[in-house]
Structure formats: C-alpha cells, structure tokens
Amino acid sequence: MKKKILSSLLIIVLILPVTVFAQDLNLNSKQPADPNLKNKMESNIVAKVNEENITSKELAQKASTNQLLMKINQIDQQFLQTLTSTESGKKVLKEYQKQQLDNLINNILLQQKAENVGITxxxxxxxxxxxxxxxxxxxxxxxxxxxxxxxxxx
Structure with a gap:
C-alpha cells in the first residue's frame, strides 16, 4: 500500500511542472503567440554533459511529467491544485525534476564511459x-x- 502511494506521489511530481508551465502559457491567450516558442522550449538546454546537451524536451520525456499530472488531475483535481499552487508542492515537483535530471546525466556519463572503453x-x-x-x-x-x-x- 505504501509503495502504491509513493508511486502515485512520484507520478504526480513528474507531471506537475510541465502542466503548470503549460497553464502559465495559456493564461495570457489574448497575447499573440510566438510561432517559435515551441522550438525554443524544445531546444532549451538544461544541462551539458561533456559535449552532449540535455534539452528541456528530453528532460520532460524522461520525467513523463505531463502524463503524470494529467493522471493526477483525473484522480483528484484538488490534490493537483494543492501540488501546483503551494510552496511545498512546488518544492516536491522541483526536487523530482532535479532527480530526473541527475538520473539522465548519470545515464549519459555511463554511456560515454562505456563508449570510451569499448563496451557495446x-x-x-x-x-x-x-x-x-x-x-x-x-x-x-x-x-x-x-x-x-x-x-x-x-
């Protein structure tokens, strides 16, 4: 039971940052949209591992944040609201994103090391x-x- 609750919380943490960001983008829908905004967001570099870049799009895919937030919204909208609007909820989401970025960096480092020593x-x-x-x-x-x-x- 605890494992399922922790898993659910972890899923929530993944989806929330992307959903919050998407909601922020839609708040001012009267403003003209920047046609290059999507490309800018996808190419935004969040980390660099040696010569390899990690984009915000790659991080979002790794974290599956959008899907998580959508599922949380389907299950409990009030919980999603709490998670996205309170400081502690935002802190949890931010920490989750940081952990996912750290995992992504570690995976890239391992891949690079394996390539350098000839492991395939x-x-x-x-x-x-x-x-x-x-x-x-x-x-x-x-x-x-x-x-x-x-x-x-x-």
Missing amino acids: LSQKEKEQLYQQQKKRILKNNNLNQEKYLSILKN
Missing part, C-alpha cells in the same frame, strides 16, 4: 535486457501481458 551491447543483448526488465515489471505489479499492453496504450 549487441541487439540481442539489448533485447534480453529489455525482456528481463519487462518481466520484472510485470511480476512486481502483478500484471499479465494483456493488462500490461492495455496500460501502455492508455
């Missing part, structure tokens, strides 16, 4: 790792293949 995975090895992770997810969440696919589609 074949397509078969990648597929095996994927299947192992998928199997673990199904087991940990008591899901069968059909339910798993249904969740992915939604």
